[in-house]
Amino acid sequence: MSHRANEGVSHRVNGGVSDGCAAGRHVFTVDVEDWFQVENLKQRVSRADWESLPRRVVENTEAILRILREAGDTRATFFILGWVAEREPELVRRIAAAGHEVASHGYNHELVYEQSEAAFRADVRASRELLQRLSGQAVVGYRAPSFSITEAGLRILAEEGFVYDSSWFPAAAHDRYSRLDLSGAGVAAEGAGAVESAVAASGGGRETGGSVFRLANGLWELPLTTVDVAGSALAWSGGGYFRLIPYPLYRWGFARAARQRGAARQRETARQGGAALRDAGSCVFYLHPWEVDAGQPRVRGLRPGYRFRHYVGLARTAGRLERLVRDFAFCTARELLEAAGGVSGADEPAADAGASGDDVRGEDRG
Numbered sequence: 001m002s003h004r005a006n007e008g009v010s011h012r013v014n015g016g017v018s019d020g021c022a023a024g025r026h027v028f029t030v031d032v033e034d035w036f037q038v039e040n041l042k043q044r045v046s047r048a049d050w051e052s053l054p055r056r057v058v059e060n061t062e063a064i065l066r067i068l069r070e071a072g073d074t075r076a077t078f079f080i081l082g083w084v085a086e087r088e089p090e091l092v093r094r095i096a097a098a099g100h101e102v103a104s105h106g107y108n109h110e111l112v113y114e115q116s117e118a119a120f121r122a123d124v125r126a127s128r129e130l131l132q133r134l135s136g137q138a139v140v141g142y143r144a145p146s147f148s149i150t151e152a153g154l155r156i157l158a159e160e161g162f163v164y165d166s167s168w169f170p171a172a173a174h175d176r177y178s179r180l181d182l183s184g185a186g187v188a189a190e191g192a193g194a195v196e197s198a199v200a201a202s203g204g205g206r207e208t209g210g211s212v213f214r215l216a217n218g219l220w221e222l223p224l225t226t227v228d229v230a231g232s233a234l235a236w237s238g239g240g241y242f243r244l245i246p247y248p249l250y251r252w253g254f255a256r257a258a259r260q261r262g263a264a265r266q267r268e269t270a271r272q273g274g275a276a277l278r279d280a281g282s283c284v285f286y287l288h289p290w291e292v293d294a295g296q297p298r299v300r301g302l303r304p305g306y307r308f309r310h311y312v313g314l315a316r317t318a319g320r321l322e323r324l325v326r327d328f329a330f331c332t333a334r335e336l337l338e339a340a341g342g343v344s345g346a347d348e349p350a351a352d353a354g355a356s357g358d359d360v361r362g363e364d365r366g
């Protein structure tokens, strides 16, 4: 599988930077899970219900694949839930065959800070093994359910052979705290703070304006994008914000975030020379397949805030996505790290890594 830059789309505008993959691309990511596997719905949909609910993830992911294909074969990173991959293996194969990157969204969509270290390790290991077997790709990236990564989680990902994580949402503290009413406030706050201490210890995040940086344990972090407006970091990465904010305003913020990251990277390069990453401060966009599905079953009895969050703008998301992939140039997370000099062949596990399945099928997860 080729991981080189996709030259066919390099003419597109992308926040003022346009010379090739390394300098001009942003990272397009999809968290592949179904409409009922969402934190906001947890109060009404229990895990025991999952098996009996109608799955819509294949059709919805196909819709996103089609939009990407029609935009000059734009490539994206698909963080796929193991639970989905196990039931829809053909979808994983199709994503890989279309040239996209297959990465892990864990197995059972349990929040990282609600799992023991052993359970988290088993969860990510099982998902990685399954996705590698189905896709034929080395799976090197991870995104935590609801951005619930912890410092211990970052350590375990590196130990398990992951090359990068994309779960840190610098502006999500706000969002996460507002969600704490739902699920165990104290634990969440501790988890969020611990990640921030790992990030601070790496010395990377602030220097590069929230773009890609390396943690002390060698793991790369691709934070979800925020934009600085009047001194505040606002979440500007995708998801509900993408559905809610009028598209011209979203596009303005995305381009602004790209400029801010590019400027921060230039300052870093001036200081560090060749030691700095050779990217231009790419942004990370994310979406879920259910966010393009206006016809999904409505869950009754949600609190108004969660109902709004889940259902706002579903009908307009696909059209906006078509505009976004025309207005900006995207690549996969892995392509970005390779082009920016963050990942070399030496960092890359063999394509069959984990496929031997020695102790992977312990199934003591969740």
Ligand SMILES: [Zn+2]
Binding pocket: 031, 033, 105, 109, 144, 145, 146
């Ligand atoms: Zn998720």
